[in-house]
Amino acid sequence: MPNRDHKTNKGNLMASCSLLPNLLCSFPAMSDQYIRDARKVIDEGFKGLVREYVGVIDTVVQPLQWFLNYLEKVFTNSPWVLVLAVMMLIVYLTSRSVRITVGTGVGMVLIGVIGLWNDTMITLAITTVATLIAILIGIPIGILMARSDRMQNAINPVLDVMQTLPSFVYLIPVVVIFGIGKVPGLIAVVIYAVPPMIRLTNLGIRLVDKEVLEAADAFGSSPGQKLWNVQMPLALPTIMAGINQTIMMSLAMVVVASMVGVGGLGKNTLQAINNQFFTFGFMNGFALVAIAIIFDRASQAFGKRLQKHSEVVHG
Amino acid sequence: MASHGIEIKNLYKIFGPRGRDYIEAVQAGLSKAELNEKHGHVLGLKNINISMPAGGITVVMGLSGSGKSTLIRHINRLIEPTFGEVVYDGLDICAMTENGLREFRRHRTAMVFQKFALLPHRTVLENTVYGLDIQGVSRDESAKRGRYWIERVGLTGFENHYPNQLSGGMQQRVGLARALTNDADILLMDEAYSALDPLIRVDMQSVLLDLQAELKKTVVFITHDLDEALRLGDKIAVLRDGEVIQQGTGQEIVLAPADDYITAFVKEVNRGRVIQAGTVMRPLDGPADGMRVANTTTLESAAKDMCDAGQSRAVVVDAEGAPVGVLDLHAIVSAMVTPAKTEVPKLAAE
Ligand SMILES: Nc1ncnc2c1ncn2[C@@H]1O[C@H](COP(=O)(O)OP(=O)(O)O)[C@@H](O)[C@H]1O
Ligand SMILES: [Mg+2]
Numbered sequence: 001m002p003n004r005d006h007k008t009n010k011g012n013l014m015a016s017c018s019l020l021p022n023l024l025c026s027f028p029a030m031s032d033q034y035i036r037d038a039r040k041v042i043d044e045g046f047k048g049l050v051r052e053y054v055g056v057i058d059t060v061v062q063p064l065q066w067f068l069n070y071l072e073k074v075f076t077n078s079p080w081v082l083v084l085a086v087m088m089l090i091v092y093l094t095s096r097s098v099r100i101t102v103g104t105g106v107g108m109v110l111i112g113v114i115g116l117w118n119d120t121m122i123t124l125a126i127t128t129v130a131t132l133i134a135i136l137i138g139i140p141i142g143i144l145m146a147r148s149d150r151m152q153n154a155i156n157p158v159l160d161v162m163q164t165l166p167s168f169v170y171l172i173p174v175v176v177i178f179g180i181g182k183v184p185g186l187i188a189v190v191i192y193a194v195p196p197m198i199r200l201t202n203l204g205i206r207l208v209d210k211e212v213l214e215a216a217d218a219f220g221s222s223p224g225q226k227l228w229n230v231q232m233p234l235a236l237p238t239i240m241a242g243i244n245q246t247i248m249m250s251l252a253m254v255v256v257a258s259m260v261g262v263g264g265l266g267k268n269t270l271q272a273i274n275n276q277f278f279t280f281g282f283m284n285g286f287a288l289v290a291i292a293i294i295f296d297r298a299s300q301a302f303g304k305r306l307q308k309h310s311e312v313v314h315g
Numbered sequence: 316m317a318s319h320g321i322e323i324k325n326l327y328k329i330f331g332p333r334g335r336d337y338i339e340a341v342q343a344g345l346s347k348a349e350l351n352e353k354h355g356h357v358l359g360l361k362n363i364n365i366s367m368p369a370g371g372i373t374v375v376m377g378l379s380g381s382g383k384s385t386l387i388r389h390i391n392r393l394i395e396p397t398f399g400e401v402v403y404d405g406l407d408i409c410a411m412t413e414n415g416l417r418e419f420r421r422h423r424t425a426m427v428f429q430k431f432a433l434l435p436h437r438t439v440l441e442n443t444v445y446g447l448d449i450q451g452v453s454r455d456e457s458a459k460r461g462r463y464w465i466e467r468v469g470l471t472g473f474e475n476h477y478p479n480q481l482s483g484g485m486q487q488r489v490g491l492a493r494a495l496t497n498d499a500d501i502l503l504m505d506e507a508y509s510a511l512d513p514l515i516r517v518d519m520q521s522v523l524l525d526l527q528a529e530l531k532k533t534v535v536f537i538t539h540d541l542d543e544a545l546r547l548g549d550k551i552a553v554l555r556d557g558e559v560i561q562q563g564t565g566q567e568i569v570l571a572p573a574d575d576y577i578t579a580f581v582k583e584v585n586r587g588r589v590i591q592a593g594t595v596m597r598p599l600d601g602p603a604d605g606m607r608v609a610n611t612t613t614l615e616s617a618a619k620d621m622c623d624a625g626q627s628r629a630v631v632v633d634a635e636g637a638p639v640g641v642l643d644l645h646a647i648v649s650a651m652v653t654p655a656k657t658e659v660p661k662l663a664a665e
Pocket of ligand 1: 358380385
């Protein structure tokens, strides 16, 4: 049977190709040898470059390593009761919602019961660090973009490309430059998660009411005073939406980044896929979904609370 | 702080990337429509010359799109002029440096906006002291001054409310308090009351007049409503298509409209509230006895006083109380209903 299929296929191919010159029929690729050589040259050149700057790269990356390790230690070494209490407190303070707070408690306890507390802490640590870094990088870039149309026109295409690239693809340059490990994973996560932060900061500032800005000018505000007294506060709800998206994208990318050596729930998921561990995979999936929902609900509720005074009730 | 007048001289504004290039053509008579059609630039203001008296309210009136907002924004240079001067206290505002302009805006001008333009995340008090925050005044000091003006505009008790908890009229009181707290000589009001309901608008006009009687600021008030202009304006300038087509006191404009456009405007006005006793009185022809009215009394209130007193004739007196003429009910009624043109000669009395 398979043999016959093969034959008919070939027959079809020959039938449609017989009228065409070979050049148009099968793609005229460069010779394998040529491609192999070219790849080798480029790879060697790139590696040489990385090797040359390894000192610089290490010094840049070192603080990230320390910060990440420190936070991971804090999360995993503290008694779970304490971590849970602090988490619920933070969730309550941001959302002011008993429902979300109780949900957080229940979700985390279930995670602990199925034995994934430690892995979840590792994932939380890297997500937290990645989000903080994305905010620190994203907000200033967003502000720059909002201040100049030329800046916006220059950065927007870069963001477009970043957002269309599949998440896997980010891992390639990161691994080549930084190698395998937690920190390269972290860097990949930050690069993947930063575009919405930049975009929504820019958008939020650009959407600020022109008349309010004019009022700020009329009272003699300097550009800095305008930024801090008017633009940032009024853009805050939009910026919060950016933070929310950045958190969710970090969490998604942390799972993918397990392929380059990030631990935690992502690593377990990868194992489950490789070994077809259905239940184990399911449990990890549950833990990921639970913390995703917690992050999402808490940050959204916070954003809504910020928006309370910005709504126009009376014209 | 002593008030100073504002002199606007030969001011032109052409919107568009190369506005300056068309100045000569516009000065030579290129019309707004031609400029727009041939060169794609918009003529915002054309040869504006207005002298705004110190300590008085100058009203700029005109229909939507006539260039009122453009004009008032030249006084604190929120819009850059294409040509001309705006002089205040011997300084050309159009020639100020960036820092000089910022200082000028901080200390000499304050502005009230049509859509209030309050900061939604700041409370009433925090909005009120915005100008002082910008100047770096300590919160202790600014809160004290802010509370005073909040009380003066009638918002005591609302200091800690947010703008979106207030009605439109109350929000504009905040806008006014914010401007007054700045303690600036120039008060710029761009259609400040146009978004308010008619009754609240009249209320706010009274607030402004009461405060102005005491503060004597140099106020520039924009409106598209002639009644509002007549009630507030010590001086009124009427704009059309970026040009001043008439300026003068309310009475002058009502009694002698410069063209059909203004005549149409003026037709619906309650003349009894604009024309003054001194304008329609007859020369003194007999004994100066009986009831008296001041020559600046409006016909409406003179008529009311005379009816209340059961008199049909009154002696008009000047500011010193010296008799200058007589007025009877017949003259009042005919002035209130006759078309403007017949009274033009009487304006010589001014
Ligand atoms: N930034 C601008 N660019 C081009 N045209 C403008 C600009 N601002 C105002 N204009 C034009 O100038 C004219 C006067 O506008 P404006 O001063 O806002 O009128 P008003 O306040 O009397 O309604 C209008 O024709 C308007 O379209
Ligand atoms: Mg306007």
